Amino acid sequence: MTTFVRATAALTGRSLTHVRRSPDTIITTALTPVAMMLLFVYVFGSAIQTPSPGRYVDYLLPGILLMTVASSIAYTAYRLFMDVDGGIFERFRSLPIARSALLWSHVLTSVVATSVALALVVLVAVVMGFRSGAGPLAWLAVAGILLLFTLALTWLALVPGLLATSADAVSGFAFPLIFLPFVSSAFVPTDGMPTPVRWFAEHQPVTPIVEAMRSLYAEQPAGSDLTLAVTWCLGLLLVAYLLAMRTYRRRFG
Amino acid sequence: MTTTPAVRTVGLTKSYADLAVLRGVDLSVPAGSICALLGRNGAGKTTLVRILSTLLQPDGGTATVAGHDVVTAPGRVRERISLTGQFAAVDDVLTGRENLVLVARLRRVAAPTRVADDLLDRFSLTEAGRRRAATYSGGMRRRLDLAMSLVADPPVVFLDEPTTGLDPQGRHEVWAAVRDLARGGTTVLLTTQHLEEAERLADRVAVLHEGRVVVDGTLAEVQALAPPTTVEQVPRPPSLEDVFLGLTGAQESR
């Protein structure tokens, strides 16, 4: 066990050095969600009717944060792909270390890099007028949801990271995830959507996760949304974890 | 006293889909020797080395490294080996020194930074150790790659085409490092397509051809296998090339 911890720590340190030495990846991660936030708040926002009384940026932020996570894990997949492709993965695999440390180091790095990108996006939102009276407990709950969501998407990202044959293919897989919030209640209420779209929007995980975070920020009871959000995240995490481990075993034995 | 060979394979087989690459490889490498595994491009050298380094599962046969079976005790094998793959596996973003410290940590050596500095010194990389590996020349990368394999002094070292792509200067540096290793008692199994390399470095030579080891012996034993006609035509001792071409040519015309 301690050998697993030590190997994971050493490999995570290495992977974080990669992030530290290319801070542009964090900026790029935050760019799409920030651009969407600017576009929706300053261009479309005035035309959107939201049920909540607050500012539109308050309504919008939870969805933007999920978009940030999706945008960030594209780099997680990319970093793993580069290791596998470049041969350093072979070297690590021939060392006497727990092999799961290889994947866990990328997971932990992903959590750190995503957290930094999320902080950056929240900062921009605050500059744009986002305010919340939520107490530390509510913020902690929001952070917990984001952590679970990040873990789930990160394990999912390891699959293309392990399988991809080109760098372009590996980042391409994240696009559908980045745009998933559009077909949810993240930007506009689902009421006005055509029936099939609305059905999808109301049954996909982004909607309850967004609603739960919105309630927490607005100091309202998140109740069933919170339960549903956590259930979705844990379910996705489990499936993604099993899928990634299976992919690893299939590919590397 | 009989010592168990450092590497021993019996009837090792491996196929990719319907391509039978290894068709019953029998190989024995005595502890402390330098064995050159010769074979043409595509002969299956990398496949064999990857099986011996526990990176690939064989289909059949057995392989033991430092007394441990690669399939049933891969963890024990990994503690006793290191692999320098066909393509330099260094981290370009890290400096040379950081690369070495990382491997030292992963191998749980007592003083990672001291081990790193010693190796940098030994491979004439002290100056370059502070720069990112991405800035290194081909020869420097290979040296760093080799140095990373020597952290914690594993008793068995696999080098897959260690000099491919190097200029003469780089090749000589790698050769010197390999000789150094063998002097310290390390067993080295290196693969090469170059007969000259085998002649210069190895105590033992094994030729991998059409999925089998067709020759396995000391350099002198193998040289004795050269077709006599060659000796008459050329006034020099038989080179491995003569042996190699004689053997593999004969096999192909069967």
Ligand SMILES: Nc1ncnc2c1ncn2[C@@H]1O[C@H](COP(=O)(O)OP(=O)(O)O)[C@@H](O)[C@H]1O
């Ligand atoms: N992963 C793989 N899938 C399918 N064929 C492979 C794979 N790896 C190697 N081969 C094939 O197996 C043969 C032996 O390859 P290799 O062991 O790399 O030879 P060498 O190292 O002697 O050049 C080659 O024909 C190669 O194309």
Ligand SMILES: [Mg+2]
């Ligand atoms: Mg090869």
